[in-house]
Amino acid sequence: MKSLGVFRGSVAIAGVGVAGLGDASGYTETEILAQAAVRAVADAGLTMQDIDGLATCSSSATMWAMPVTEYLGLRPRFIESTMLGGSSFLAHLLPSILALESGQCNAVLVCYGSTQRSATFGRKEGVKARMLLDPQPFEQPYSPIAPITSYALAAARHMHEYGTTRSQLAEIAVAARQWAQLNPEAIMREPLSIEDVINARMVSDPLSTRDCCLVTDGAGAYVLVRSDRARTLKRKPVYVLGSATAVWNRQISSMADLTTTAAVESGQRALAMAGVNLADIDVVQLYDAFTINTLLFLEDLGFCKKGEGGAFVENGAIAPGGRLPVNTNGGGLSCLHPGMYGIFLLIEAVRQLRGDCDLRQVDGAELALVHGNGGTLSSQSTAILGTEATL
Incomplete structure (x- = not known):
């Protein structure tokens, strides 16, 4: 069996696009998805007629790839619609790489859209509908506040086991806000202090409203092509x-350890395929649906030892000017979070590696680690992206 390392750098992201960020009132999720898709394809210097592969999914429809195909007027030879929650659009990378390298297709469009904030059938109704399609028999009988109860449980366990403090979790929210203040696309840009986070309304102990991600609309898309073709196209x-x-x-409740996620595995395998070490990474994008996510993933991916995440993020370590740039667009905590956020992590990483981020640009960024999470610390997907200099 061939090592996946043979596919290292064989495929590139040629274009990205977003639409409907924040509040997309008056538009459906399909419409803003299409807007983002058209922008990503144009960003790559291609046309929709060039797209012969599609990767997409939605929490609001079980057969989402079919209406998207129809709406965009595509006839894809490759279709990937695996639904793993917020990590899905990072998980779609490897199947797309294999499809491109096998010659099954030549250009894959990965896209997502959600109007969970503005739609009449919104977030609360969506959660109820998903519970019917996605039963969790050991938890649903107790009526948890999905999904925050689960993340609060992980946070409480980490605090109990390792002495992590509310102030340390608050550092994560404050760092995200400081990055958001440099990003004109971010929804929340007002100043935020550690005290503001701690004193905000408690939602599920120990997490307050400012420990929780935003509820927004938004769509994102990116285009994958083989690397030899990417070098002839419009963008870096x-x-x-x-x-x-x-x-x-x-x-x-089925986790063996509430403080350790499958990011341990996905991170190691992604780094091995890329042939790089964490010390080589210039910028990090982590799925921060809640402050505890960022802390757990920093540990599980190996940036610090288990239990040391709280100390690692203190004193602005992951904020602008800190030792490790994390969630440079403001993340799900302050930029946007339209249901499944993973695609926006990758888009921000691409922008950083292109040098397109203006005030929030990380100088000399050549390697990015992107990590997505789905469900309740359930699915974990890690990607390593690089510029031409890293090949």
Whole structure:
């Protein structure tokens, strides 16, 4: 069996696009998805007629790839619609790479859209509908506040086991806000202090409203092509050096350890495929649906030891000017969070590696680690992206 390392850098992201960020009132999720898709394809210097591969999914429809195909007028030879929650659009990377490298298709469009904030059938109704399609028999009988109860449980356990403090979790929200203040696309840009986070309304102990992600609309898309083609196109290619996905559980009550996620596995495999070390990484994008996510993923991916995440993020370590740039667009905590956020992590990483981020640009960024999470610490997907200099 061939090592996945043979696919290192064989495929590149040639274009990205977003639409409907924040509040997309008056538009459906399909419409803003199409807007983002058209922008991503144009950004790559291609046309929709060039797209012969499609990767998409939605929490609001079980057969989402079919209406998207129809609406965009595509006739894809490759279709990927695996639904793993917020990590899905990172998990779609490796199947797309294999499809491109096998010659099954030549250009894959990965896209997502959600109007969970503005739609009449909104977030609360969506959660109820998903519970019917995605039963969690060990938890639903107790009527948890989905999904925050699960993340609060993980946070409480980490605090109990390792002495992590509310102030340390608040550092994560404050750092995200400081990055958001440099990003004109971010929804929340007002000043935020550690005290503001701690004193905000408690939602599920120990997490307050400012420990929780935003509820927004938004659509994102990116285009993948083989690297030799990417070099002839409009924009600076960003190469996919490594990609891996791991799932250990669905319900958080089925986790062997509430403080350790499958990011341990996905991170190691992605780094091995890429042939790089964490010390080489210039910028990090982590799925921060809640402050505890960022802390757990920093530990599980190996940026610090288990239990040391709280100390690692203190004193602005992951904020602008800190030692490790994390969630440079403001993340799900302050930029946007339209249901499934993973695609926006990758888009921000691409922008950083292209040098397109203006005030929030990380100087000399050549390697990015992107990590997505789905469900309740259930699915984990890690990608390593690099510039031409990293090949």
